[in-house]
Amino acid sequence: MDILNEMKLEFLSVSQNESFARVVVASFAAQLDPTLEELADIKTAVSEAVTNSIIHGYEDTIGTIRISSKLYKNKIEITIEDYGKGIADIEKARQPLWTSKPELDRSGMGFTIMESFMDSLEISSFPGKGTAIRMTKNFEDKSSKR
Amino acid sequence: MDILNEMKLEFLSVSQNESFARVVVASFAAQLDPTLEELADIKTAVSEAVTNSIIHGYEDTIGTIRISSKLYKNKIEITIEDYGKGIADIEKARQPLWTSKPELDRSGMGFTIMESFMDSLEISSFPGKGTAIRMTKNFEDKSSKR
Amino acid sequence: MKVNFKIQNNIIIVDLNGELDHHMAQLVKQQLNAFLLKKQAKKILFDFKNVTFMDSSGIGMILGRYKELQKINGKVGVVNVTSNIKRIFEMSGLFNIIEFFTDKSEAIEKL
Amino acid sequence: MKVNFKIQNNIIIVDLNGELDHHMAQLVKQQLNAFLLKKQAKKILFDFKNVTFMDSSGIGMILGRYKELQKINGKVGVVNVTSNIKRIFEMSGLFNIIEFFTDKSEAIEKL
Ligand SMILES: Nc1ncnc2c1ncn2[C@@H]1O[C@H](COP(=O)(O)OP(=O)(O)O)[C@@H](O)[C@H]1O
Ligand SMILES: Nc1ncnc2c1ncn2[C@@H]1O[C@H](COP(=O)(O)OP(=O)(O)O)[C@@H](O)[C@H]1O
Numbered sequence: 001m002d003i004l005n006e007m008k009l010e011f012l013s014v015s016q017n018e019s020f021a022r023v024v025v026a027s028f029a030a031q032l033d034p035t036l037e038e039l040a041d042i043k044t045a046v047s048e049a050v051t052n053s054i055i056h057g058y059e060d061t062i063g064t065i066r067i068s069s070k071l072y073k074n075k076i077e078i079t080i081e082d083y084g085k086g087i088a089d090i091e092k093a094r095q096p097l098w099t100s101k102p103e104l105d106r107s108g109m110g111f112t113i114m115e116s117f118m119d120s121l122e123i124s125s126f127p128g129k130g131t132a133i134r135m136t137k138n139f140e141d142k143s144s145k146r
Numbered sequence: 147m148d149i150l151n152e153m154k155l156e157f158l159s160v161s162q163n164e165s166f167a168r169v170v171v172a173s174f175a176a177q178l179d180p181t182l183e184e185l186a187d188i189k190t191a192v193s194e195a196v197t198n199s200i201i202h203g204y205e206d207t208i209g210t211i212r213i214s215s216k217l218y219k220n221k222i223e224i225t226i227e228d229y230g231k232g233i234a235d236i237e238k239a240r241q242p243l244w245t246s247k248p249e250l251d252r253s254g255m256g257f258t259i260m261e262s263f264m265d266s267l268e269i270s271s272f273p274g275k276g277t278a279i280r281m282t283k284n285f286e287d288k289s290s291k292r
Numbered sequence: 293m294k295v296n297f298k299i300q301n302n303i304i305i306v307d308l309n310g311e312l313d314h315h316m317a318q319l320v321k322q323q324l325n326a327f328l329l330k331k332q333a334k335k336i337l338f339d340f341k342n343v344t345f346m347d348s349s350g351i352g353m354i355l356g357r358y359k360e361l362q363k364i365n366g367k368v369g370v371v372n373v374t375s376n377i378k379r380i381f382e383m384s385g386l387f388n389i390i391e392f393f394t395d396k397s398e399a400i401e402k403l
Numbered sequence: 404m405k406v407n408f409k410i411q412n413n414i415i416i417v418d419l420n421g422e423l424d425h426h427m428a429q430l431v432k433q434q435l436n437a438f439l440l441k442k443q444a445k446k447i448l449f450d451f452k453n454v455t456f457m458d459s460s461g462i463g464m465i466l467g468r469y470k471e472l473q474k475i476n477g478k479v480g481v482v483n484v485t486s487n488i489k490r491i492f493e494m495s496g497l498f499n500i501i502e503f504f505t506d507k508s509e510a511i512e513k514l
Contacts, residue, residue, distance in 0.1 A: 005160065007155065007156060009170075024169075027166055
């Protein structure tokens with residue numbers, strides 16, 4: 001499928017950038033004219049992945065988070081990467097309510113929310129190297145509506 | 147001065163990304179709690195520089211535009227780069243009302259606006275290599291207000 | 293996000309405003325814990341009327357308060373949750389352990 | 404940005420909506436030129452009431468229409484320009500060659 005547009009964003013793993021990341025991806029996605037609900041889903045999924053990089057990937061250090069996104073006809077692809085701690089057991093991490101940091105008020109629902117709000121979710125992670133989350137979402141086809 | 151936050155953005159030189167670039171920089175700058183007028187100034191300056199990269203830097207081709215921005219206490223620094231045509235005579239290009247593309251309805255006011263809306267403007271350009279615009283703006287110090 | 297606290301009927305009413313993400317959840321938690329220490333209340337009601345965004349960090353923050361109050365036999369309630377945020381509450385099973393209300397005065401009376 | 408055209412008193416009234424940058428200026432120019440060809444009017448009034456942003460591409464677009472209409476002895480006017488956008492008009496000297504109005508009905512009468 002043809003790529004209609006493409007962007008890359010890089011920022012520091014500080015918590016005030018969580019809302020910044022949401023705004024950036026949402027305003028990029030807006031070029032595909034999504035519904036308000038589709039936009040809210042994307043914002044939530046981005047927020048989960050970026051927060052994970054800040055809290056779990058870099059823990060108490062400050063590192064770089066990279067987001068890249070591609071727009072296709074009625075579809076967005078979003079990749080969120082950190083170069084932090086990595087995930088040793090991805091299977092376990094994906095389980096609802098499982099968290100490695102209950103003491104920090106984590107609910108363990110991040111991956112479950114990403115999965116259910118987006119149409120696909122791939123996790124690649126190497127302990128000590130970092131984590132990359134690749135998500136896609138298909139938008140309702142407006143051209144077929146009357 | 148200490149850097150409070152930092153980001154980098156990369157996107158294609160298509161005209162629908164002009165408003166995207168404005169939103170990204172404005173929402174990053176918002177972390178310094180600028181006035182509405184300060185925000186409007188930044189949006190305008192970013193819009194001028196990005197438009198120039200699209201129209202003059204890459205002309206009819208599609209290339210990559212990079213924006214990087216740093217936040218300091220009461221100050222933002224923004225750099226906008228393209229890897230396009232470059233500017234042969236920077237002195238001339240800075241003059242109000244001078245444009246190389248009057249046939250495209252350019253007004254020649256881009257650099258003049260960037261200069262007067264921002265507190266500093268540096269242009270580095272090499273013909274055939276590309277152009278980088280570095281701008282800074284100081285924000286009103288809110289801590290001194292009552 | 294702005295947070296306002298109010299005490300009514302021995303309940304700390306937390307009026308949330310804006311986007312409840314991890315950044316804001318941390319601030320709310322800090323302020324709320326300081327307030328709890330001073331006021332010695334055992335019930336918290338989170339008013340979501342003006343919340344425009346929430347992710348799982350919001351869930352974690354509320355669950356965290358629930359766990360703390362459980363130790364002293366307290367209670368946590370939530371009111372005015374709108375559709376998108378409701379889905380997140382549902383997915384995480386919070387509806388099963390925390391009291392949900394649709395009306396604020398009813399919440400203040402019954403929590 | 405949305406653009407609406409209307410003819411009143413032989414003037415094409417261009418109702419601009421949103422952000423007038425290079426992307427939008429191109430669309431406005433195209434649509435306006437097509438409309439001009441059909442309608443044969445000699446006067447254009449740009450209504451800025453609902454414009455929330457403009458950069459020098461807006462200046463260029465208006466100047467371009469001014470130059471074209473000059474050839475056929477036509478006129479260009481602008482109404483409802485707010486503060487931030489006004490500064491850009493001032494800086495580029497547009498106030499000296501184009502008619503500015505603060506009131507739309509006055510503009511339609513006098514242009
Ligand atoms: N970017 C990351 N880097 C390292 N570990 C991660 C990352 N993202 C997720 N994890 C691990 O996966 C677990 C589950 O993640 P998630 O479902 O988002 O729940 P939560 O963030 O609430 O813990 C986390 O507790 C953490 O151990
Ligand atoms: N990124 C760029 N790459 C190449 N040339 C540029 C670039 N930016 C500006 N220029 C040159 O400088 C001139 C003046 O720019 P500006 O003041 O913004 O006016 P305008 O864009 O209306 O022409 C342009 O006409 C162009 O020749």
